[in-house]
Amino acid sequence: MKNRAVIALLAMVAAGGAAGGLAVRAGHAEEPAAAVYVTKIPHGYRDWKLVSVAREEGELDDIRAILGNDRAVKAFRDGKIPFPDGAIIARIAWAYDTSAVNNKSFGRQQSFVAGAPKNGVQFMVRDSKKYAATGGWGYAQFDDGVPADDSVMRTCFPCHQAIKDRDYVFTHYAR
């Protein structure tokens, strides 16, 4: 989220959209941090169902999985937005490693697998009242279990705002 949002923010500035972006950031500064950002890792998220997978090139350079708790996955599968309160979406990412063993079996360089954890673990937690200031979603990022700085978290919402019509969620459910 850090790189992603920073890049998006830079892109907004470059595109002359700084006013909107900074207005949002200023708005956040007036909110109590505890009410906007999630500071505890949701329990048992690694056991949640798979929503989809993705690959990010560029600075992020990772391969990732999006998981959801039962409430989130049901909403994804039903194609219903807004997501219900209690829905949580998790994003895990790993280094994009070449696999020598797989490539040997394939007889060519073509296989990339998940390596070490990378770019932290991120969450979107739905609570339409608690997180009303950020579209009903609380954002979280944990690097080695440690919550990211408030300054990092303030960059999440401006990026997700671009897809307000999808209830701020980038990921589509992979059938």
Add this chain to the structure above:
Amino acid sequence: MKNRAVIALLAMVAAGGAAGGLAVRAGHAEEPAAAVYVTKIPHGYRDWKLVSVAREEGELDDIRAILGNDRAVKAFRDGKIPFPDGAIIARIAWAYDTSAVNNKSFGRQQSFVAGAPKNGVQFMVRDSKKYAATGGWGYAQFDDGVPADDSVMRTCFPCHQAIKDRDYVFTHYAR
């Protein structure tokens, strides 16, 4: 599995390993098909826990997820082989699609997401007695829900044999 195994088999032939590969295939031909290949899609596999993710370039050109039932995931997490009887590993794959929406937010071309289902759904089902002829694993591939031809399935084991010391499983658990 089809492309993968065919490529591996071609690679074996090219490397002078045809005798070994063909011997295995001939061995399979003597086994009753029902005892070696899995012909029913394991129930509820899309709800299983995530083992890892991968990207295959080349002919496969997909992004994929490996899921496991509880018995398989426990073995992966414990790092214990051989996998216990009853363990099932699933491989789902999707088209490797660029995401215009994500790229717009990032401000550059970098984001690839799961598109339409691709390359079928595959399974490895552990039953050390029933599938003794193929290392204790029964193999399966379903394309639009239809089991792949026997001729396709015969190519699975020769490829997985290369990693016998990992109990024939290519995927590592992604922490």
